Amino acid sequence: MKDVTPKNFMCHTSSCCPAVLEKENDSYVIIGKKLTTEEQQQLSGRIAEDEYVVEVPKGMIDELIAANQK
Numbered sequence: 001m002k003d004v005t006p007k008n009f010m011c012h013t014s015s016c017c018p019a020v021l022e023k024e025n026d027s028y029v030i031i032g033k034k035l036t037t038e039e040q041q042q043l044s045g046r047i048a049e050d051e052y053v054v055e056v057p058k059g060m061i062d063e064l065i066a067a068n069q070k
Contacts, residue, residue, distance in 0.1 A: 001021040001022065001023055001024075001029060002021060002022045003019060003020075003021050004020050004021065004022045004028075004064065005017075005018070005019045005020050005021075005060070006059075006060055006063035006064060006067070008059070008060075008063065009057060009059070009060045009063070017031075018030075018031055018032045018033070018056040018057060018060060019031040020056075020060065020064060030054055030056060031054070031056075032054030032055050032056040033054060033055045033056075034052075034053075034054060034055075035053050035054070035055055039053075039055075040053060
């Protein structure tokens with residue numbers, strides 16, 4: 001996997017930070033914070049048994065989108 005996390009969001013002192021990694025099969029792996037039970041309940045019916053929901057800063061995704069549009 002290739003780390004494609006925008007530089008502004010990379011951790012320099014810890015290994016516990018949000019991250020985006022690109023896999024060879026044209027998919028992404030997202031590392032983020034777990035949603036609360038209440039937040040997950042708001043997504044009832046949208047999360048399959050084999051899926052997890054995580055939260056990452058909006059700016060991280062915005063930077064990835066901008067970088068891919070160049």
